[in-house]
Amino acid sequence: MTKPIASPSTRAFAREKGVDLTVLAAALGQDSISVSDFERNLTGGGAPAPSADTSFWDVDHTLYGPVVTEKMSRFAMIAAKNLTAAQQLIPAVTHHDRADMGEIEEFRKSLKAEALNRGIKLTGLAFQTKALARALQDFPRFNASLSADGESLHIKNYYNIGIAVDTPHGLMVPVVRNVERKGLWQIASEIGDLASRAQARKIRPEEMGGASMTITNLGGIGGTAFTPIVNPPELAILGLTRTEVTPVWNGTEFIPKQMAPLDLSYDHRVINGAEAARFLSHFAGLLADPHKLLL
Amino acid sequence: MTLENHADFIVFGAGPGGYAAAFRAADLGRDVVLVDPRATLGGVCLNEGCIPSKALLHAAEVIREAREMSDWGIKFAKPKVNLDALQAKKERIVGTLTGGLVQLAKKRKVTVVKGTATFNGPDILKIDGEDWSFKDAVIAVGSSSIKLPGWPEDDRIWDSTAALELREIPKNLAIVGGGIIGLEMATVYSALGSEVTIIELGDQIAPGAETDAVRILANALKSQGCKILTDTRVETIKATKASLTLTCTGAFAGKFTADVVIQSVGRSANGNLVGADAAGITVQKNGTIDVDNCCATSQPNIYAVGDVTGGPMLAHRATHQGKVAAEVACGHSAAMDTDLIPSVCYTNPEMAWAGLTTGRAKADGISHKSTAFPWAASGRNLASGGGDGLTKIVYCPETERILGATLIGANAGELLAEMVLAMEMGATLTDIALTVHAHPTLSETTAFAAERALGTLTDM
Numbered sequence: 001m002t003k004p005i006a007s008p009s010t011r012a013f014a015r016e017k018g019v020d021l022t023v024l025a026a027a028l029g030q031d032s033i034s035v036s037d038f039e040r041n042l043t044g045g046g047a048p049a050p051s052a053d054t055s056f057w058d059v060d061h062t063l064y065g066p067v068v069t070e071k072m073s074r075f076a077m078i079a080a081k082n083l084t085a086a087q088q089l090i091p092a093v094t095h096h097d098r099a100d101m102g103e104i105e106e107f108r109k110s111l112k113a114e115a116l117n118r119g120i121k122l123t124g125l126a127f128q129t130k131a132l133a134r135a136l137q138d139f140p141r142f143n144a145s146l147s148a149d150g151e152s153l154h155i156k157n158y159y160n161i162g163i164a165v166d167t168p169h170g171l172m173v174p175v176v177r178n179v180e181r182k183g184l185w186q187i188a189s190e191i192g193d194l195a196s197r198a199q200a201r202k203i204r205p206e207e208m209g210g211a212s213m214t215i216t217n218l219g220g221i222g223g224t225a226f227t228p229i230v231n232p233p234e235l236a237i238l239g240l241t242r243t244e245v246t247p248v249w250n251g252t253e254f255i256p257k258q259m260a261p262l263d264l265s266y267d268h269r270v271i272n273g274a275e276a277a278r279f280l281s282h283f284a285g286l287l288a289d290p291h292k293l294l295l
Numbered sequence: 296m297t298l299e300n301h302a303d304f305i306v307f308g309a310g311p312g313g314y315a316a317a318f319r320a321a322d323l324g325r326d327v328v329l330v331d332p333r334a335t336l337g338g339v340c341l342n343e344g345c346i347p348s349k350a351l352l353h354a355a356e357v358i359r360e361a362r363e364m365s366d367w368g369i370k371f372a373k374p375k376v377n378l379d380a381l382q383a384k385k386e387r388i389v390g391t392l393t394g395g396l397v398q399l400a401k402k403r404k405v406t407v408v409k410g411t412a413t414f415n416g417p418d419i420l421k422i423d424g425e426d427w428s429f430k431d432a433v434i435a436v437g438s439s440s441i442k443l444p445g446w447p448e449d450d451r452i453w454d455s456t457a458a459l460e461l462r463e464i465p466k467n468l469a470i471v472g473g474g475i476i477g478l479e480m481a482t483v484y485s486a487l488g489s490e491v492t493i494i495e496l497g498d499q500i501a502p503g504a505e506t507d508a509v510r511i512l513a514n515a516l517k518s519q520g521c522k523i524l525t526d527t528r529v530e531t532i533k534a535t536k537a538s539l540t541l542t543c544t545g546a547f548a549g550k551f552t553a554d555v556v557i558q559s560v561g562r563s564a565n566g567n568l569v570g571a572d573a574a575g576i577t578v579q580k581n582g583t584i585d586v587d588n589c590c591a592t593s594q595p596n597i598y599a600v601g602d603v604t605g606g607p608m609l610a611h612r613a614t615h616q617g618k619v620a621a622e623v624a625c626g627h628s629a630a631m632d633t634d635l636i637p638s639v640c641y642t643n644p645e646m647a648w649a650g651l652t653t654g655r656a657k658a659d660g661i662s663h664k665s666t667a668f669p670w671a672a673s674g675r676n677l678a679s680g681g682g683d684g685l686t687k688i689v690y691c692p693e694t695e696r697i698l699g700a701t702l703i704g705a706n707a708g709e710l711l712a713e714m715v716l717a718m719e720m721g722a723t724l725t726d727i728a729l730t731v732h733a734h735p736t737l738s739e740t741t742a743f744a745a746e747r748a749l750g751t752l753t754d755m
Contacts, residue, residue, distance in 0.1 A: 204577055205593040
């Protein structure tokens with residue numbers, strides 16, 4: 001699709017309405033666009049409407065009580081646009097599983113003194129990051145991106161894990177690079193560094209993007225499950241909520257186990273449900289027996 | 296975080312990009328602080344660039360035209376140039392414009408702070424040691440003349456700023472760098488009586504401009520007494536008490552002496568002057584700061600406009616970017632969505648171009664054709680004493696849409712605007728040809744060039 005001819009005022013109008021002129025021209029079968037084409041299109045000229053009708057929520061809230069209005073930041077508006085596009089364009093499914101974190105927790109406890117010495121917070125997230133890179137090595141089709149035209153799959157030979165960080169100015173996703181080559185101390189220290197710099201808004205653009213998959217961890221806050229939105233061009237996102245001691249039936253009795261809930265939202269165009277179940281179960285297995293990470 | 300000194304919207308640099316951003320933001324209701332180290336507003340453009348050079352070029356043109364009138368039977372005495380008075384006139388013009396900016400700032404309640412601002416974090420900065428917090432910031436700190444390494448420190452080696460100070464009229468003037476700035480200085484000083492030699496590393500002066508037009512310009516400069524050495528590199532400059540000796544290699548290999556050398560080899564972005572690192576913004580090796588088409592940097596509340604964002608380093612690009620940055624920061628959906636930035640070389644004759652040249656189209660493998668109308672066939676040009684000139688249009692052979700235009704001749708910079716609008720509107724050769732142009736005007740030449748391609752021209 002080539003860019004249609006449109007005057008500067010038409011281009012400004014399109015920006016204001018959030019309309020992609022290339023898409024509109026293709027929909028109308030025209031190589032040039034004027035403002036009157038929008039009206040035709042908006043009133044049902046055959047092409048898809050550029051945005052949903054939201055007039056029903058354009059209400060005067062002050063009728064019901066006092067209201068303070070604050071402007072959405074540019075940062076938040078860009079994120080909103082990207083999230084809406086991801087939600088609209090990707091047929092995503094969320095698969096849920098649980099991982100036994102008992103061994104990792106024991107191991108972490110045994111390293112407490114050393115962690116203090118090194119000045120590194122060795123979190124469960126560091127293990128989960130390492131295990132996710134390993135799971136991606138074992139399931140290469142999850143470490144891929146679908147081309148924008150949907151005609152090819154780019155399978156990646158690197159294992160970079162995005163870590164979603166909640167900051168006062170919005171969500172940021174810095175990326176730990178080449179996780180497969182790094183030890184747990186280094187991964188833990190990099191996650192700590194990226195997270196604290198994200199809080200201070202000192203993440204460089206080159207430190208974001210290019211992830212194999214993103215982890216969004218609400219474990220420190222709470223919750224039992226959620227359905228994260230895939231962060232394109234990645235194919236899946238792993239959500240984590242709070243690890244809790246849960247009774248698990250071992251065939252004869254209930255054993256108290258530290259179980260971490262796992263929520264994997266994935267792009268169903270590329271990954272089918274059985275694959276996702278196998279992937280997440282394999283990932284849970286790596287966490288349950290972290291010795292496997294050495295193999 | 297809000298400190299005692301707080302700026303809702305702060306602009307670093309009061310050049311064309313900076314003051315456009317500041318004034319637009321103020322018009323949109325923001326409390327604006329405009330910081331600049333100069334005593335006057337307007338940046339390089341007003342103080343030591345576009346405007347003062349145009350004043351001197353006007354003087355040069357009058358001198359030249361008066362001389363040329365002898366051919367018309369009107370003889371003027373040789374002009375007596377009082378450099379101090381000319382300098383003062385130029386300063387008055389600059390003063391009127393910078394003073395006007397002060398009024399425009401006052402009218403909008405923009406706070407002007409004289410000083411240098413540097414970031415101390417993504418929402419804090421220092422102005423000459425004093426801490427400020429801010430909400431949105433625009434970096435508009437421009438560019439500086441490139442100084443070639445290894446050249447001696449000498450009062451007789453000028454940059455464009457020094458050249459505009461009219462310290463003296465050197466007998467022999469060497470201009471290193473045949474871009475727009477160098478050619479304009481050649482025009483001024485040759486009219487004032489200097490013997491000018493232009494040395495250009497590339498294969499033509501005004502690199503990037505349409506070759507046919509450059510040929511006309513080179514011939515005109517030669518007839519004005521300028522020597523042009525292309526494909527030539529200045530290897531060394533040796534300063535002696537008597538003069539400066541330039542040693543060159545390339546198409547001209549050898550030595551020659553000059554009383555003054557003007558260095559006009561380009562400008563480099565001033566991105567390293569703002570402490571960008573502290574705000575988490577990367578400055579590229581060449582000093583530029585990357586922005587998207589909303590002029591946003593990697594920090595959501597910090598924008599950059601003008602020369603500091605790279606080329607083309609032109610005031611009118613900066614003002615457009617400045618407005619975009621202000622509007623985006625105020626929640627509007629503005630963007631810099633054009634790459635049609637007109638270039639004007641205010642020489643005699645003037646040369647102006649925008650969009651594709653035939654050279655660029657060939658290099659990029661873009662399907663194109665071109666048509667041209669020589670000004671030797673323009674009644675208005677001949678009747679106004681104009682010499683050789685050309686209007687050339689590059690167009691798409693399939694759609695007839697205009698892809699680029701170059702004009703050389705009197706007022707070429709003014710005439711170009713029609714072509715830029717035509718390109719923005721997606722106009723075709725037929726659109727131009729069927730638009731009635733007044734006769735006799737120089738503007739007719741665009742219609743004639745279009746008609747020539749369409750086979751409907753009757754004026755040639």
